[in-house]
Amino acid sequence: MEKVLERSKPRWCPGCGDFSVYEALKSAFIELGLKPEEIVIVCGIGCATFIWSYLNTNALKGIHGRVLPAATGVKLVNPDLKVIAVSGDGDAYSIGCNHLIHAARRNVEITYIVIDNGVFGNTRGQPSPTTPLNSITKTTPRGWPERPLDPLLLAIVSGATYVAQGFVGDIKRLKEQIKEAISHSGFSIINILSVCPTFNPMRSLREIKDKIVYLDELGFKPESRSEAIRILLSIQQSGKHPVGIVLKTREPTYNELLNTNERLTTKIDYCKIGELALRELALKLVFKDLC
Amino acid sequence: MREVSIRFSGLTGQGIEFATEILAEACVLKGLNIHTYRWFPTIVRGGYTFSEIRISEDPVKALADTLDILILLDEIGLRDLEGFLKRDSIVIVDEDFREVQLDAKIIKIPLRRASIETKSRSNIIAIGFISGLLGLDIMDISKILEKKIKKKELLEFNLKGLESGYRIFLESGLPDIKISGTSKVKTIVQGSDLVALAALSAGCKFFAGYPITPSTGIMERLMKWMPEVGGLAVQVEDELAAINMIIGASYAGARAMTVTSGPGFSLMVEGIGFAAMAEVPIVVVDVQRVGPSTGLPTAHEQSDIDLTTHPSHGDIPRIVLAPSIIEEYYTMTVDAFKLADKYRCPVILLLDQAYVMNYYSIDVLEVVRVSERKTVYRPRGEILQVFPRYTDLEDLPSPPLEGYLIVASSVEHDERGLSSQDGLVHVEMSIRRMKKLRELEDNPINWEVLGELDACEAIVSVGSCRPAVEEALSKIKDKKIMHIPLKQLWPLPRKLGEVLANIEKVYVVEQNASGQLLNLISSKIPKSSEVKSIRKFDGHPFRPREIYHEIVE
Numbered sequence: 001m002e003k004v005l006e007r008s009k010p011r012w013c014p015g016c017g018d019f020s021v022y023e024a025l026k027s028a029f030i031e032l033g034l035k036p037e038e039i040v041i042v043c044g045i046g047c048a049t050f051i052w053s054y055l056n057t058n059a060l061k062g063i064h065g066r067v068l069p070a071a072t073g074v075k076l077v078n079p080d081l082k083v084i085a086v087s088g089d090g091d092a093y094s095i096g097c098n099h100l101i102h103a104a105r106r107n108v109e110i111t112y113i114v115i116d117n118g119v120f121g122n123t124r125g126q127p128s129p130t131t132p133l134n135s136i137t138k139t140t141p142r143g144w145p146e147r148p149l150d151p152l153l154l155a156i157v158s159g160a161t162y163v164a165q166g167f168v169g170d171i172k173r174l175k176e177q178i179k180e181a182i183s184h185s186g187f188s189i190i191n192i193l194s195v196c197p198t199f200n201p202m203r204s205l206r207e208i209k210d211k212i213v214y215l216d217e218l219g220f221k222p223e224s225r226s227e228a229i230r231i232l233l234s235i236q237q238s239g240k241h242p243v244g245i246v247l248k249t250r251e252p253t254y255n256e257l258l259n260t261n262e263r264l265t266t267k268i269d270y271c272k273i274g275e276l277a278l279r280e281l282a283l284k285l286v287f288k289d290l291c
Numbered sequence: 292m293r294e295v296s297i298r299f300s301g302l303t304g305q306g307i308e309f310a311t312e313i314l315a316e317a318c319v320l321k322g323l324n325i326h327t328y329r330w331f332p333t334i335v336r337g338g339y340t341f342s343e344i345r346i347s348e349d350p351v352k353a354l355a356d357t358l359d360i361l362i363l364l365d366e367i368g369l370r371d372l373e374g375f376l377k378r379d380s381i382v383i384v385d386e387d388f389r390e391v392q393l394d395a396k397i398i399k400i401p402l403r404r405a406s407i408e409t410k411s412r413s414n415i416i417a418i419g420f421i422s423g424l425l426g427l428d429i430m431d432i433s434k435i436l437e438k439k440i441k442k443k444e445l446l447e448f449n450l451k452g453l454e455s456g457y458r459i460f461l462e463s464g465l466p467d468i469k470i471s472g473t474s475k476v477k478t479i480v481q482g483s484d485l486v487a488l489a490a491l492s493a494g495c496k497f498f499a500g501y502p503i504t505p506s507t508g509i510m511e512r513l514m515k516w517m518p519e520v521g522g523l524a525v526q527v528e529d530e531l532a533a534i535n536m537i538i539g540a541s542y543a544g545a546r547a548m549t550v551t552s553g554p555g556f557s558l559m560v561e562g563i564g565f566a567a568m569a570e571v572p573i574v575v576v577d578v579q580r581v582g583p584s585t586g587l588p589t590a591h592e593q594s595d596i597d598l599t600t601h602p603s604h605g606d607i608p609r610i611v612l613a614p615s616i617i618e619e620y621y622t623m624t625v626d627a628f629k630l631a632d633k634y635r636c637p638v639i640l641l642l643d644q645a646y647v648m649n650y651y652s653i654d655v656l657e658v659v660r661v662s663e664r665k666t667v668y669r670p671r672g673e674i675l676q677v678f679p680r681y682t683d684l685e686d687l688p689s690p691p692l693e694g695y696l697i698v699a700s701s702v703e704h705d706e707r708g709l710s711s712q713d714g715l716v717h718v719e720m721s722i723r724r725m726k727k728l729r730e731l732e733d734n735p736i737n738w739e740v741l742g743e744l745d746a747c748e749a750i751v752s753v754g755s756c757r758p759a760v761e762e763a764l765s766k767i768k769d770k771k772i773m774h775i776p777l778k779q780l781w782p783l784p785r786k787l788g789e790v791l792a793n794i795e796k797v798y799v800v801e802q803n804a805s806g807q808l809l810n811l812i813s814s815k816i817p818k819s820s821e822v823k824s825i826r827k828f829d830g831h832p833f834r835p836r837e838i839y840h841e842i843v844e
Contacts, residue, residue, distance in 0.1 A: 035691070059699075062569075072532075098529065263544065267521075268660075272519065
């Protein structure tokens with residue numbers, strides 16, 4: 001099974017966090033017993049999104065920032081597919097941030113994996129919305145004059161029903177988070193704290209690891225939105241990184257609210273269309289060898 | 292008299308559009324042909340608006356050149372009248388209206404007083420009056436009002452108002468205008484109705500859109516109708532989401548479309564390039580409005596020809612269709628879905644506000660069968676493979692497909708969709724993409740040449756300019772002119788060049804300031820030909836006389 005899921009040898013820079021996500025994702029698919037044919041990986045643009053060409057599943061490789069709308073289209077048409085959207089912090093929180101709010105609000109059953117290394121790596125080193133204030137980068141020689149976005153808080157207030165933070169230095173935990181997210185009914189997002197040794201050398205695995213607070217070790221139960229916000233704010237104040245599941249609730253999904261659980265096809269019921277035209281427009285349709 | 296044209300003019304909120312709708316429905320019940328036209332601002336109350344209806348025993352499609360009856364519900368309606376009134380035109384105004392200096396028959400009636408007495412409104416009094424004047428059945432109109440006004444008390448007031456207006460006509464001693472109906476059953480539709488209905492008829496099962504005037508009518512219909520035929524329609528956060536969502540939906544196996552107008556289309560162009568590169572069939576409807584930028588959001592213009600024929604960076608295959616008569620809003624929307632699936636590229640329907648938002652009487656519609664997508668592909672072996680999606684195979688499968696994985700990608704790719712950085716692969720795939728349109732270049736859909744085929748002069752028109760051109764040409768007897776309503780804007784039909792090869796003078800009729808159609812087709816016009824560009828861009832569709840004067844002068 002492991003071999004079946006490997007399309008080609010992953011190629012990222014040495015020490016890139018994406019390798020860990022690749023391994024965790026692959027193991028999660030295997031342990032969940034998913035067939036490659038029923039998985040669709042939807043990607044935008046950025047180093048993180050290369051994952052689709054290394055994993056042997058269905059793939060829709062789209063354009064920068066529009067991962068979630070494309071993934072939503074797939075899920076609405078075929079609810080049986082496991083739809084995994086993969087982005088980096090630029091794709092998800094900069095150019096595509098608006099869609100995150102709305103996908104979360106709709107609670108569309110997609111697993112959104114965001115590999116957050118705090119830098120635009122594919123364009124070789126510019127700041128992203130999760131880059132810390134005052135960072136010196138190629139486009140901010142005098143320091144980045146913007147405060148970072150908190151993706152977890154954003155996802156929670158937007159209405160996501162599964163919100164977790166992972167860490168590329170802990171593949172085992174990450175794999176469990178991914179498995180849980182894929183099995184979750186509703187919109188799930190995992191922000192994965194990652195590193196880019198090539199273009200963001202200031203941020204090392206060690207440095208992240210030292211600041212991690214494991215939520216389960218705090219005895220935190222991810223059951224309510226208000227508790228989730230409270231704990232995130234308090235950990236944020238201490239300058240630490242929460243890792244673990246922040247929120248997990250069951251609320252109606254987009255498919256449920258739209259009352260759709262069957263695959264849409266291109267079959268045409270001409271009689272129904274004829275009835276509709278007559279009722280709505282008093283228009284008589286003449287069918288050529290139909291009905 | 293074989294036809295009558297009427298304009299109600301006043302302020303938004305006075306029920307100007309409502310009055311036209313009522314008359315339109317009453318006329319259709321009599322078997323008459325109608326065509327309406329509405330000018331309205333973006334403000335919902337208190338802006339200048341007018342609404343016209345052309346009623347005829349024979350089918351009419353163009354706007355009327357002149358008005359037989361003008362109803363002024365406010366003095367603001369005294370504008371936009373140059374060339375419209377004749378000596379015997381009837382102008383109906385309120386009895387308290389100030390002195391009107393118009394060279395026409397001014398009829399003062401107690402519009403306001405009667406509306407106060409009956410607790411109705413001036414527009415209803417006017418409808419009552421007009422129905423007397425036209426010999427329409429007052430019972431028909433009562434029934435239409437009953438259908439449209441749900442509140443019982445309000446309906447009673449309106450019915451009283453209608454009767455009062457009718458009585459005012461009888462007491463006026465005016466002779467009625469004879470316009471006799473036919474027995475042919477007709478119905479009234481807007482272009483919006485036909486586009487939405489056609490999408491269903493073509494098997495479209497997924498719609499995503501963002502409201503924008505003047506395309507919203509199509510969206511509203513699809514939101515209502517799509518679930519009834521086993522499809523899904525959703526309103527999304529913006530046009531970027533809409534275009535990418537329909538690409539996801541089409542990849543997953545549904546025929547999918549979005550509708551928008553110029554500003555929304557501008558946002559969608561990156562997605563259109565994505566669909567072309569990933570070879571995912573989609574249909575994008577652009578209902579044009581006056582640009583640039585926000586422009587005049589509610590008015591008519593044909594200034595998205597440049598944008599829609601060249602919608603993306605890079606070399607992309609795309610098909611742009613511009614229906615020229617209202618019936619083609621049905622047939623060519625169906626064509627759009629067929630072509631999208633066949634060529635696996637974006638098909639853009641370039642529509643006119645004038646057709647989408649106004650009412651037309653039509654007879655029955657003929658529905659042609661559209662086949663399902665071929666989605667079954669027999670697996671060839673035990674080993675899981677990536678489906679060769681980028682080949683000439685007719686199958687267009689979607690996941691899950693036993694034994695195969697399906698990849699659609701915006702990155703340059705090989706025949707399976709897997710990324711390639713090889714320049715030679717790019718050459719090969721570019722040729723593959725661009726050759727798709729050669730067939731349509733040679734055999735354009737819905738190609739038509741009207742008028743005199745052996746003429747030395749030719750008119751090329753686009754979209755809703757067609758009926759005005761046809762009516763203008765019907766009045767020109769001393770010149771032989773052929774008329775090509777160009778319906779396939781991209782790829783440009785090779786035939787256009789062939790037909791124009793020996794033409795001495797070419798008129799290009801379009802509604803924008805820069806001559807976008809002329810620029811588009813200039814390579815097809817012989818260098819020796821004289822070219823006359825006939826353009827109008829005041830937000831109103833062409834009147835036949837405006838084209839007539841340009842040709843005969």
